[in-house]
Amino acid sequence: MPNTSDTPDTIEIDSIKKRMKELEALIKETKDRLPAHSTKPPVMMELLEYEDEYDILQRKLKTIENND
8 A cells, every 4th residue: 555645736835834933933034024114115015025925825735736
C-alpha cells in the first residue's frame, strides 16, 4: 500500500499551509507597524502584497482539497 502522506498534493498542501502561517505573521507584524494616522504608502503596499499572496494561496488550497 502506498504511503499517502508523501503524495505531491500532500506535499504541496503542507507547503501552502506553512507559507500561509508565515504570511499571517507578516500581516500581523505589518499591521502593527501601521500608524493610526498618516499611513505610509510603502508599508501599506507591503501589507496588500502579503494579503494578496495569502488570498491566492487560500484559493489554491481549496482547489487542491476539493480535487481529493
